[in-house]
Amino acid sequence: MQRYACQHLYERPLSIDQQITIIDDNWNQVSATVANTTRLQDWLVSMSQLSVVIELLELKVVILERLESGMQLYNSN
Structure with a gap:
C-alpha cells in the first residue's frame, strides 16, 4: 500500500494483529487477520x-x- 494511504491504519487498525512494515519511501506492507x-x-x-x-x-x-x-x-x- 502506498505509504501515505495507510497512515490512518496507525490510528484505526484493521485488527489487533495488524502489522505495518515499511518497504521503501513510497510503499508499506500491511498484514492483518480480517x-x-x-x-x-x-x-x-x-x-x-x-x-x-x-x-x-x-x-x-x-x-x-x-x-x-x-x-x-x-x-x-
Whole structure:
C-alpha cells in the first residue's frame, strides 16, 4: 500500500494483529487477520490505485474481477 494511504491504519487498525512494515519511501506492507466481507472488498476496491492485494488468493481474484468489471463499463462508452 502506498505509504501515505495507510497512515490512518496507525490510528484505526484493521485488527489487533495488524502489522505495518515499511518497504521503501513510497510503499508499506500491511498484514492483518480480517474477515473476507463485502465491506472489506469495497474498501480494497476503493484503494485499488493505492494498494495491491497479495494474499488471500481468493480475495485477490474477487478484487481483480470487480476492477475488471468496472473497467468494462468505462471501456464500453
